[in-house]
Amino acid sequence: MSLQIADLSCGERRRALVAALALACMPTSAQAHAWNIPYFLPVPLWLYAYAATGTLIISFMILMFAPSARMPAIGPRPAARKALRIPAGALHAGQIAIALFLALLAVAGMAGTQNPFQNISMSGFWIWFYLGSIYVSAVFGDLYAFVNPFCWMLRIAARIFPAIEIGRYRYDRRLAFYPALAAYGALIALELFGIGKPGEVSLFLLAYAAYAVAVSVCFGREVWVKYFDALGLLCRLCAKLSPLKWLPLKGGDVAIQFRNPIADMARDDRSPISIAAFLSFMLASTAYDALRDTVPWNRFFWGSIYPHVVRHVPALGTNYAHSGDALLIWQWTAFAATAAAYYLFFRLICSLQARQSQSSLNGKALARKFCVTLLPIALFYNVSHYFTLFIGQGRQLLALVSDPLGLGWRLLPTVPSGDTAAPVINMGYIWHAQVLLILAGHVLSVYVTHVITTRDRDLVRDGVIAQLPLLVLTIALTISGLWILSLPLA
Structure with missing residues (x-):
């Protein structure tokens, strides 16, 4: 990059x-x-x-x-013995915080300087959100599935437009994950061939939000999350390498338990061919x-x-x-x-x-x-x-x-001077x-x-x-x- x-x-x-x-x-x-x-x-x-x-x-x-x-061993998954329980309120708070962070990036890209080294939108999106989500998923499991900011946005929008939740058409399962691959290709193309201005981040976030709404109106929110959300699919795949398994519970809580990632990967060995294309x-x-x-x-x-x-x-x-x-x-x-x-x-x-x-x-x-x-x-x-x-x-x-x-703001008085040479x-x-x-x-x-x-x-x-x-x-x-x-x- x-x-x-x-x-x-x-x-x-x-x-x-x-x-x-x-x-x-x-x-x-x-x-x-x-x-x-x-x-x-x-x-x-x-x-x-x-x-x-x-x-x-x-x-x-x-x-x-x-x-x-x-x-x-890759037999049937063993029953959970001990699991760390995370309340639904903590997950919702994290989801809202990430959504507000993306909103900040979108505003900064449009209203702030177009110098990519001085605007938080470039580093905030490409490094802390995009790459950070991948690496956190690989280490700590599929946390992104429970704090996906676009899912929160769709739930809010579904209160006004109920069609977002259920969709109007039936999705052709033969397309599998190719829509997510196309969205991932667009993201990488922006990284490789964009001009490097913070405004690009704003446009992409707005376009991705519109993409989520449009697909959800057509096929429903769950279909978008599973087959169209490139970031969500990327995090789900990387989470396969994590020793932590996130299991949804009744009431919105989540249980985290240890697992053997290699055994689970060997067990789930019938992926669609579109996953091979995605990983390639x-x-x-x-x-x-x-x-x-x-x-x-x-x-x-x-x-x-x-x-x-x-x-x-x-x-x-x-x-x-x-x-x-x-x-x-x-x-x-x-x-x-x-x-x-x-x-x-x-x-x-x-x-x-x-x-x-x-x-x-x-x-x-x-x-x-x-x-x-x-x-x-x-x-x-x-x-x-x-x-x-x-x-x-x-x-x-x-x-x-x-x-x-x-x-030129100075919201944190303890920030070191930018003139200090980095080692x-x-x-x-x-x-x-x-x-x-x-x-x-x-x-x-x-x-x-x-x-x-x-x-x-x-x-x-x-x-x-x-x-x-x-x-x-x-x-x-x-x-x-x-x-x-x-x-x-x-």
Whole structure:
């Protein structure tokens, strides 16, 4: 994610972008994806790749010879023994607080400064609400399902328009979660291709609220929450990795109990194919966000693709504004191609697995069964890509709260001066933290794959053979993730 100060006109912005990217194609000594600070890897990248691959293979072999008694049981869910009870009033208070926070972001984006570094709407939405909701769900469970601010808004609106609660039409279940995927794609497109002004956050929040109302009027509030709410689905999926299970009780209270997330993931192994597409897009969008700002990627466009385009359209060689349009078209095309490539690669691996398997499951059925193995890979790669934003923006939290609109307010007298220099983060620590995060996600994926395979009667006969294609997928994603993070930024 990149925040841009967009005070230039459209034509000037495009020309500046073209000039910046042309400079980005010059040689650089940076050897790591290191936030504009040159950093040399202590050892060559191929050694990291070999070490990561070896770790995955060793983990795979250990699981192959692990006694089945030590594997998590995935029989019927055990009855709850002890659970923490949260009253409905606390959940409603949290839901209202989050709704008011989003309202503040919408107002700040419209009425405050358009400098994204001084307006709370950019950091508040992208980091504290969007990314924060994902990470909180992965650690503490699906809290978002009970404090969803848009659900609260729909309940209020349903008192005036009862059709919002029940809807007017029947939703075609064959569409499954593709509407949520489309909404998620729109959110990521705003992140990648927006101009970086706080006003964009306001427009998106208003548009998303209107989207929720319109869909609820057509199909009902519960259908919108389940099939159309991209943020809700994203949090539900990430909550599968949490050791905490949130169970609704009578009267609106909620019980929280411990569970084995791996066993639950192996139990719920018949996801719609749209979930495979959703998780593939989650992984692909993060990879593209990391790749598009690197020197080799921009050099590939300006050095290999753009000259061929100019050869057929000479006007692009002299008109910088048109060159900016060509770059934008290339970025959109590459974004769509990357998303499609990750999904098709996963489907190809599942098809290969079906061919060599003795079970009656075809490639689509295996993709539905094993798509959940993409979840830890996508989530941990997302954390490795964005966790530095929490570090950087965390230092600005008090300043943004003290002056949310960027108008020079000082609501908190204890806020430190903005002139104080922030300490520089050791890039070696960041790089190795990213490596460990990526490796942890892929090792967890190997473990989930093994549990699903060994607990399935159709696949257990295949043994190692049934898991080899997915092991190859995991190794390929590990190496590609490390390679992307190692590229120098443009």
